Amino acid sequence: xxxxxxxxxxxxxxxxxxxxxxxxxxxxxxxxxxxxxxxxxxxxxxxxxxxxxxxxxxxxxxxxxxxxxxxxxxxxxxxxxxxxxxxxxxxxxxxxxxxxxxxxxxxxxxxxxxxxxxxxxxxxxxxxxxxxxxxxxxxxxxxxxxxxxxxxxxxxxxxxxxxxxxxxxxxxxxxxxxxxxxxxxxxxxxxxxxxxxxxxxxxxxxxxxxxxxxxxxxxxxxxxxxxxxxxxxxxxxxxxxxxxxxxxxxxxxxxxxxxxxxxxxxxxxxxxxxxxxxxxxxxxxxxxxxxxxxxxxxxxxxxxxxxxxxxxxxxxxxxxxxxxxxxxxxxxxxxxxxxxxxxxxxxxxxxxxxxxxxxxxxxxxxxxxxxxxxxxxxxxxxxxxxxxxxxxxxxxxxxxxxxxxxxxxxxxxxxxxxxx
Amino acid sequence: xxxxxxxxxxxxxxxxxxxxxxxxxxxxxxxxxxxxxxxxxxxxxxxxxxxxxxxxxxxxxxxxxxxxxxxxxxxxxxxxxxxxxxxxxxxxxxxxxxxxxxxxxxxxxxxxxxxxxxxxxxxxxxxxxxxxxxxxxxxxxxxxxxxxxxxxxxxxxxxxxxxxxxxxxxxxxxxxxxxxxxxxxxxxxxxxxxxxxxxxxxxxxxxxxxxxxxxxxxxxxxxxxxxxxxxxxxxxxxx
Numbered sequence: 001x002x003x004x005x006x007x008x009x010x011x012x013x014x015x016x017x018x019x020x021x022x023x024x025x026x027x028x029x030x031x032x033x034x035x036x037x038x039x040x041x042x043x044x045x046x047x048x049x050x051x052x053x054x055x056x057x058x059x060x061x062x063x064x065x066x067x068x069x070x071x072x073x074x075x076x077x078x079x080x081x082x083x084x085x086x087x088x089x090x091x092x093x094x095x096x097x098x099x100x101x102x103x104x105x106x107x108x109x110x111x112x113x114x115x116x117x118x119x120x121x122x123x124x125x126x127x128x129x130x131x132x133x134x135x136x137x138x139x140x141x142x143x144x145x146x147x148x149x150x151x152x153x154x155x156x157x158x159x160x161x162x163x164x165x166x167x168x169x170x171x172x173x174x175x176x177x178x179x180x181x182x183x184x185x186x187x188x189x190x191x192x193x194x195x196x197x198x199x200x201x202x203x204x205x206x207x208x209x210x211x212x213x214x215x216x217x218x219x220x221x222x223x224x225x226x227x228x229x230x231x232x233x234x235x236x237x238x239x240x241x242x243x244x245x246x247x248x249x250x251x252x253x254x255x256x257x258x259x260x261x262x263x264x265x266x267x268x269x270x271x272x273x274x275x276x277x278x279x280x281x282x283x284x285x286x287x288x289x290x291x292x293x294x295x296x297x298x299x300x301x302x303x304x305x306x307x308x309x310x311x312x313x314x315x316x317x318x319x320x321x322x323x324x325x326x327x328x329x330x331x332x333x334x335x336x337x338x339x340x341x342x343x344x345x346x347x348x349x350x351x352x353x354x355x356x357x358x359x360x361x362x363x364x365x366x367x368x369x370x371x372x373x374x375x376x377x378x379x380x381x382x383x384x385x386x387x388x389x390x391x392x393x394x395x396x397x398x399x400x401x402x403x404x405x406x407x408x409x410x411x412x413x414x415x416x417x418x419x420x
Numbered sequence: 421x422x423x424x425x426x427x428x429x430x431x432x433x434x435x436x437x438x439x440x441x442x443x444x445x446x447x448x449x450x451x452x453x454x455x456x457x458x459x460x461x462x463x464x465x466x467x468x469x470x471x472x473x474x475x476x477x478x479x480x481x482x483x484x485x486x487x488x489x490x491x492x493x494x495x496x497x498x499x500x501x502x503x504x505x506x507x508x509x510x511x512x513x514x515x516x517x518x519x520x521x522x523x524x525x526x527x528x529x530x531x532x533x534x535x536x537x538x539x540x541x542x543x544x545x546x547x548x549x550x551x552x553x554x555x556x557x558x559x560x561x562x563x564x565x566x567x568x569x570x571x572x573x574x575x576x577x578x579x580x581x582x583x584x585x586x587x588x589x590x591x592x593x594x595x596x597x598x599x600x601x602x603x604x605x606x607x608x609x610x611x612x613x614x615x616x617x618x619x620x621x622x623x624x625x626x627x628x629x630x631x632x633x634x635x636x637x638x639x640x641x642x643x644x645x646x647x648x649x650x651x652x653x654x655x656x657x658x659x
Contacts, residue, residue: 309577
């Protein structure tokens with residue numbers, strides 16, 4: 001027996017399955033696999049690639065990449081107003097493969113925002129958020145946890161955007177904190193609390209740094225873990241109520257099969273197969289992120305200049321829809337003029353999130369719709385959801401391509417006049 | 421019949437007669453009881469009664485019995501324990517939380533003063549002069565001076581001043597003024613007339629104007645950002 005096999009048996013696996021049937025115990029036996037759901041925990045549909053597309057796995061992998069590359073960047077980054085920009089510049093141009101670490105961090109962050117959105121859409125279209133009939137399935141808890149993660153993800157991206165203290169980051173921070181300030185009554189206090197004064201300065205950068213590298217990742221880890229655990233306890237992703245019937249079916253087919261369709265001769269489902277699949281998804285995700293990081297370069301903008309914003313000063317792409325909203329939603333009601341920062345930056349996104357959060361409680365579709373893609377009974381809500389999602393995506397594209405200097409509308413093929 | 425505790429419990433007339441039960445070890449039964457159980461203290465032993473169809477409740481501990489008969493009461497010792505627990509540990513935790521939050525509000529701001537000198541009068545030419553350090557425009561019209569903030573009232577970007585190729589007349593709040601320049605914001609497209617009044621874009625209010633003065637020691641212009649003035653304010657300086 002080779003060294004690797006001995007090591008593997010002692011440390012990695014800890015036990016040697018004698019038969020295929022025995023292998024179903026892998027989850028209980030192997031420490032490294034103990035968190036993977038077994039066939040008894042979740043329905044078989046949960047491991048189906050065409051049902052979930054493994055979007056949650058992709059997100060978890062991206063988060064791990066972000067933690068790792070983030071740690072590597074922490075060793076070079078200096079959270080100081082004077083040195084932040086230059087340390088990131090060194091990272092990009094001087095430190096060996098610094099450009100790669102930074103690029104991978106950024107591609108993973110972008111991918112994470114995209115996949116969080118896709119993951120949420122998948123859950124919505126399959127109505128996996130529904131409470132389910134079984135007493136222990138609480139799809140709505142995981143849905144709310146997911147919404148929390150959906151907020152945390154852009155929050156991470158946004159705080160990370162500020163750290164280089166370049167033009168984009170600085171003005172992004174200015175606008176973000178002023179959106180907070182546009183809150184009626186408590187706005188000024190909130191802004192002062194966040195930036196530790198009345199002007200963006202060292203205190204603010206230190207706080208954002210701490211939030212980006214400690215507070216948010218900890219919260220993320222906590223809620224991702226809970227998200228996993230809850231999912232397993234709920235019987236898998238479809239939040240499906242067929243488990244009771246499945247058990248009967250499985251008994252009938254000598255413990256090998258859950259659907260009851262296959263014959264007795266079907267080999268037993270192996271949880272390790274699921275592990276292997278997870279591994280493949282993880283490797284593919286990592287490879288994709290690495291490839292993007294190699295192909296796309298992420299230049300720094302100029303150092304922060306507090307007296308002159310770039311023109312046009314555009315937010316990172318995942319916030320562009322909000323930038324367009326804050327730029328066009330200043331409303332006049334009687335003698336009061338309400339700042340677009342509040343309407344487009346707080347009220348509209350807040351209402352969108354609230355309506356998302358309330359989905360499981362106002363969904364009247366039958367239980368059969370649970371875990372089914374585009375169930376006909378949910379046609380209307382699917383249309384509304386798609387319309388809002390498309391509107392956000394279109395706004396992002398519109399703002400990216402059609403807003404020129406001084407926020408004037410230009411067609412994408414028009415050249416912008418020279419300003420400044 | 422003397423009921424235990426402060427609550428005087430009388431035996432109901434309806435239902436089956438109460439039957440005395442003695443002994444212990446039937447605690448498990450109590451889970452099935454959903455309603456009131458009457459407990460009485462008779463001399464030296466603790467007893468419970470069967471009441472109607474409600475079931476049986478047997479208890480061996482007088483305090484437990486008391487707690488079960490009137491759920492809303494609590495022993496004084498337990499209450500004091502709870503209070504002291506909350507007082508000690510709650511006080512510690514609350515104090516720490518207060519300290520943590522309070523530490524985020526600085527007592528001293530190392531920020532530039534609100535009142536500052538912006539240079540000598542003769543440094544300024546006619547029209548808006550951008551004082552980058554303080555994000556202010558000092559606007560000179562002949563011997564009249566006033567100042568406007570360059571911080572957009574929408575979300576705090578910096579407005580830039582645009583010199584118009586020829587003066588034009590605009591109506592601001594029912595009053596016609598002639599303007600030679602405007603202020604435009606790069607971030608979200610707000611535009612302001614020469615006097616700081618927004619006319620298009622998301623900016624909700626005019627660019628604030630601040631009081632100005634001449635410093636007595638070296639005759640420099642002084643801007644007082646703590647004192648906002650209306651847009652008609654002008655400081656006349658005869659040189």
